[in-house]
Amino acid sequence: QVQLVESGGGLVQAGGSLRLSCAASGSIFSILTMAWYRQAPGKQRELVASITVGSRTAYADSVKGRFTISRDNAQNTVYLQMNSLKPEDTAVYYCAGRRAGGSFNYWGQGTQVTVSS
Secondary structure, eight states, X not given: OOOEEEEOOEEEETTOOEXXXXXXXXXXXXXXXXXXXXXXXXXXXXXXXXXXTTOOEEEOTTTTTXXXXXXXXXXXXXXXXXXXXXXXXXXXXXXXXXXXXXOOOEEOOOEEEEEEO
């Protein structure tokens, strides 16, 4: 079983930066593909960024060039560096993990990110 705990959310002005962290318990973190999702009020949850076991990354078009996902397998942690934040980035951000070939079935509780204009 894997437990995920996000941190680093908060209130920031447009143009600012935040760094989200997701700490994982358990011994299988290094074999999981990890991702960050977000859900804004009244909208569906959307995939923001993902990182594979081999550190191959992918991003939603809306965050390309502004957000960077990374992982530290020694610390069982995945990060999301968010720069040039916009009000439309306001959402609850969730950390998620999946085994190879599986679906994202490990989820954190979420952390609120609010970007003021």
